[in-house]
Amino acid sequence: MNKPATHVRRALLRRLATAIGLLLTMAAGAQAEQTFSFDRTPGKLPKTVVPLHYAIELRPDITSLALPGVETVDIEVREATAQLTLNAVNTTFTDVTIDDSAQRAEVATDATAQTATLTFAKPLAAGRHKLRIVFAAQINKFGTGLFSVDYPTRTGIKRMISSKLEPADARRIFPCWDEPSFKASFALTVVIPRNLLAVGNMPVTDEEPVAGDLKKVAFAPTPKMSSYLFVLAVGELERVTADAGGVTVGVVTTEGKGGQGRFALDSAVKLLAYYNDYFGVKYPLPKLDLIAVPGGFGGAMENWGGITFFESRLLFDPAISAETARRGIFAIIAHEMAHMWFGDLVTMAWWDNLWLNEGFASWMATKASEQFYPEWQGWLNGYGAKQFAMTLDARRTSHPVQQPIADHSEAVTAFDAITYNKGQALIRMLETYLGEQAFRDGIRKYMAAHAYSNSTTADLWQALESSGGKTITGIAASFTEQDGVPLVVAEADCVGAAQRLTLRQDRFVIAPANDPPLPARNWQIPVAVGPSHGKPFDEILLKKSTNIPAGACGDAIKVNLGDVGYFRVEYGPKNRAALLNAFPQMQVADRLNVVTDSWALVQAGRAEAPSYLALLDALDAGDHRAVWDQVISTFATLDRLSRGRTERPVIQAYARARLRPVFDRIGWDGAGSGDDDTALLRASLISTLGDLGDAAIVAEAKRRFAAFADDPNSLPTALRDAVTHVVGVTADRATYDQLLALARNSTATNERLRYYLAAASARDAELARATLALTLTGELPDTIVTGMINAVASAGEQPQLAWDFVRTNFDTLLARQGPNFRDQFVPNFMTNFTDEAHAAELAAFAPSQSTTGGRVMVARSVQAIAISADLAARVLPAADDWIRAHKP
Template identity: 30%
Template sequence: MRLGHLGAAMGPLLALTLVGCLGTRREPPPARASTAPLTREAAPSDDGPRVLVPPGLRLDGRVRPTRQAVTLELDPRKQGFRGTADLELSLSESTPELWLHGEELSVESATLVVNGRRVPVAALPMGAVLAFIPEEPVGPGTATLHVEYTGRALAQEDSGIFREQEDGRWYAMTQFEALYARRAFPCFDEPSYKLPWQLTLRVRAEDGAFSNSPVQAEERGADGWKTVRFQPTPPLPSYLVAFAVGPFEVVDAGTAGRNAVPVRMLVPHGRGAEAAWAARITPPLLERLEAWFGTPYPFAKLDVVALPGVQGGAMEHPGLITFGTQGMLGPVEGDSVWRQRYFAETQAHELAHQWFGNLVTMAWWDDLWLNESFADWLAIKVVTQWQPGWRWDVRRVEARGHAMEEDQLVSARSIRQPIQSTGDIHGAFDGITYGKGAAVLAMFESWVGPDAFQLGVQRYLRTHARGTATTADFFQALSATVDRDVGPAFSTFLDQPGVPLVSMALTCPKDGPPRLALEQRRYLPLGSPGGAHSKRPWHVPLCVRYVAGGTEGRACTVLTEPTGTLVLDGAKGCPDAVHPNADGRGYYHALLLGDGLERLARGGGRGLTVPERRVLMDDARALVSSGDLNVAQALTLTTRLLRPEDPDLVEGAVAVVGGVRDEFVPTSHLPHRARFVRGLFGPLARRLGFEQRPGESEDERMLRPLLVWMVANVGEDPALRAEARRLTLRWLEDRSVLSQDAAYAVLGTAAASGDAALHQRLREALRTTPSGRERDLLFNALGTFKDPALSRASLDLLLAPEVDAREALPILFGQLAEPPTRAGAFAFLREHFESMLQRLPRDSAAWLLATGGYFCDAGQRQQVADFLGPHALRIDGGARALAQSLERVDLCIAQREALRPGLERFLGGY
């Protein structure tokens, strides 16, 4: 699953804005209402009937399903649905009751057949589980449970079975990961229960019905309904079962792979042309992955569904991958390059899951990284191979940096976190599991060698195909392939949080080769409440590149202790410069002591690859935050590593400069910062302008919304600001004058200094704009107005009956991102918190807990703690989400005080 986070949903403009406030990070995963932990034992009572005590986090393993069939009668126009579930069970011993997951379901009847004998059974709902109680204990042996029930498919939701309306047409679809299959049918809703499923859907004749497997039979009745029976699936856990019902348009994308698997795009009615990019790139990505895995795509078909409405992210269901329409569909003319490439990477991620997570499934949620980390890591690898001109390996470095932003917190999780509550399960879908996990995989792949690593992965998948596996299983397969035990080193990164900070000091003795003295400790930014050391040293695979006597060399080691030495045996003399992270594959921040950094900067990074330059930029930004590097050094290094002709390096420099929060810059020095930004980026920004020009490269089109927005807003460029207003007014009359990428920067820049007249024009446009894509642009722009009255008018849209609060969330987060509007936005949230909870999907509460993390003031921090603290107690995983928000505030306060003097000195020269 690829999470739908605000940075992606709102486009590159707001993603850049968020860099200056929280770092580039994913929004927290959805959270659920909390329930108290319960024990598994049933307690007898001397005074009456036996007291039922529901199981705790996991069901009783004495009863296991071996097969399940589900029949649903579903009309997307209606909230209610009917269902039957038939489960074949294996009972290892006698049991007085059967526990299944079932939430928000009303059981009408249940019957149990045990060893061929019918046994009367009663059903009792108890929270998220159902107790099926036979009149006498049953087992051991086999049993079949038949349940008839009803449930609800809610509108404007994003979990369980939910419904969306688009252009007057209704659709129903599913999202069962992590714990939502239980809202659709009684089941064993845990990943370890992997079994064949057969789904039958009774739907209206005019609606299409799609699921994981091909259609086995379809019958039409005289009543205007049809019954669609799907072929049995291979063994799957409940969270991977999926279906979609409604007037979807089917776009044939041909066949792909060794088995000529049929590929189709399923899109909302009338939007087939918008699926052209998705249909074009899906088959070649599938074939690249088959080649890497050495085995065919493991399922019978591949449908890719664009979910209507305000849905984000994507989900890897076998045979029925789902996407939000904004990510999957693009206009025939003027499509966003950002969107196209984001879809390609996300599609590669979901396709990689067909092997990692579908063919082989984690045994329990603590090994979620075996799904998500691998899919993220392999997606970047495959896209890089498929389109080398995109230089997607730079995205790997960016993702590493984003993960480190999250991993710097003392409240950060481990990749492989013990799961003790449902909040822990939901909390595992974060940047640590995805980004950090992928970066750690890239590092260890480099350590053992790409070919050996690939063979180890293939061995792991062959051994556990169609079953479940654990981290130990993966270690065993990889270790057997490379002929060394990788588990201890890997585990130091999987089982403890934090980023290693590796200090390197170069010495060149007269009587031996040059060497680097190494020292590791946990990286902690200023203001961190943590200690200076990790619980145990990491086993850090590290490689350096150096230039000595005009000759390049490379040296590698694994640093297993707090200190160590790396001898540069191949160096012919003392190196002119040492890059501390060759190819940017190490998951650590590097601190070059002495004149090591100056040596690199002196040559302008000559001979360094783009990923290596970007790693230095990321490290410089981090070392400023920890107090190990002053701001002037970091900004000077960035300017020396920058190549104006290289969009990836310009983007990296924009991230470093944009990472200096407004609160860090004294008001008197804001004009100085503006002159610095204009001097560094202005010539290129003015050459690019806001409008696309014939013959432009895709890289320039991707760079425009970040760079030109930076110069127009942070650089306060008056010409670009005037141009943005002029183009916004033109765009309001004719949407074809700007590409989608350019429109984000244009509308956001115009609105940032906009007046009431412009605000009114944007509001009027919103009322007459049905397109989700253009509405997205308008909501983003309405979130950037600085005038207090206009900001409040924008926020009121979150409560407007005609507005879906999900699509208006960019207004709230856009205003929280900027100091002038932050307090007002949080005051609005405090005033309307309960209303917001009612208008957003029921599992979205943790998003609102993240709002406190934008502040940088002790008084406001206390307001956040006082207001959100009680709410966090009733939200599953809320305590951790709030702790992370408050920790971010503490870091910002400490860094503001520490960095201001250095910023004053540096910016004073401009």
């Protein structure tokens, strides 16, 4: 708890806050005039009126969830008008006046457009005005806008509130111009119970008691920022802090959990110094809080000065968390803190350039991981991010990285693997092409030029070209302005003793066999080519095709050395045979690249399943975790596709036969640090082999879980997720009840998730029904309700049961989960099916067709179902035949 300030201290803090706010706003305005064309920015709101500064007072009632408030907005009217339009959702307007006068506005709201139009009796003259709005919004129970979170403690259920506003939910808290180009400063005051702590974007400048048991808390004004970066968290909270070069870095938790934020705090301190140096612009706010929220939403949000995290993504408790959990915590902190520059300081002008935020934050997070924890091998072990993006990008329903966005519902759909993972992969490829130093110089120029303003992709290319000495606009545009994945076809020919390699590009496509062809694409592709265990030849920029000398006849030549390029490779028979002979001598990244591309070619129908399965014979049981993780992922796909088919027992037996030697080599109990790749691979193998029905693994998991019930210290934290999952999948009623009891008795978010999701994975139909019923009781955090339903369908293998439940209870679930349940969850959930009938059922499901964003998601999922059906029909019989003949 903060103590109330003295009268003198309050006055000093007020003056300091005002001075800071004025300086930041002046600096921001100067930069904006130089670099940003506001009028050309896309968006839905008219640009005749622009907000400059919001002074907002909120009185959240944590019990009733009412949210009354009043705001005074300094606006600039750019041309005389009697109307102004701004955003609002579920908001009651009590009084709207202009310039402290008696002139009141008539208010007309549009629920579909999420706008409110204010009409005045007389036109407002061009120039500056003060708009005052008295309003009442509401605190939601689902994780958008300002939302409530009920969480268990040793003394009972407590409640906190927090905010999550990206892309367009600030309008749920207060009326505002809720588009990223309308940057303004925000001065927040909240009236809350005296026993609670409030956290905002900026430091507290004043705190004083008011009537009853309440207090008024005032925060310093923010610099100019987009409305979606506003943050407020209120609850029985505690804060641990450290100094980072004059910036106060804090971790905010519910009471009693501050110590679990130590790793996060230490990480943030060193990341801040690293980013200050890399970007060449120091973090400009006086404080940066990392706020642990025990529910509400499942990720993290880069609010400027107050990043919110789902609690289990931020806190580390060695008593219940595996040592390897620190990798994920560091990664998400590094991602969100990178947004303090890419996204907060410099913001994309509209959601069509979202990748400038998310792609760069993802890339920077891995770069930081490589800087501080090179033993984690962030690029190698994070290969799955690029693979997932390439799989989606190869479909008809893909989209360019830089894509048109019509409205807020479509903006939500842009938060996908194309935006994040493809964006990250392209940045890494461009950094490699330009060179690290030149690339960083370009980023520094970009940050300096666009600080406190908005930008477009073109601005970034200009800055990088001016520093790199290479033309990259053509390369970058070919990857950002069109969808699709390049395919480089490599074929070798011998002329006497010399070998030449022909490279030509095509479009890599994954689509059902009866789909019409997709349009051709042409890229400018930086391609690294060279001996399979050597250095690349001279730099190649492949535009259509080329023919290069490639050593002696029969040499193994690898394309995409180091696996940095964003493209697939298809080798001719001679190249492929030579590569397989040299396979053990390759670098791990190159072996992994061959394995991933081989499976992708099967998915695309450009290779047969036996070619991939035969490649697995070349893998050593001691190969790197990343290689075996790819194999595990493919086996999981084949197992899912074969549910209910005759091929499944054969495929499962083959997968067990290939994976069991890998597990036997590392065993149940290792002697490593607990934070190494062996520990991660061990856990992955236990889960997978349990799913595949390995009797010995299942029996040992049950034995260890029984011992854990008697003595929790008997089961290492590194094995708890995997063992609990296997026990959950195979649970009977007694074990199911035991898992639920463990979840109910825990106050740790990640521990509760572990047990609840394990229970939801039970493959017994009656237990699945019990889980589905549980999602309606209010016992579960709203954050995990959709995860529980999906676990019943996927791990529990009861998709029809879960779908029937969703349809029957749709209105109740929608009311509790919010619009994302309709637009996002339902389409994604339906990809648990692999048949045409369910694709048609989704296409006809009216609620998910009610917004443009929902229709985008439905189209993607219908295509995914069709691809799964086609893959099952093509691959499973061929795999079955090969396995029976091969007899592993």
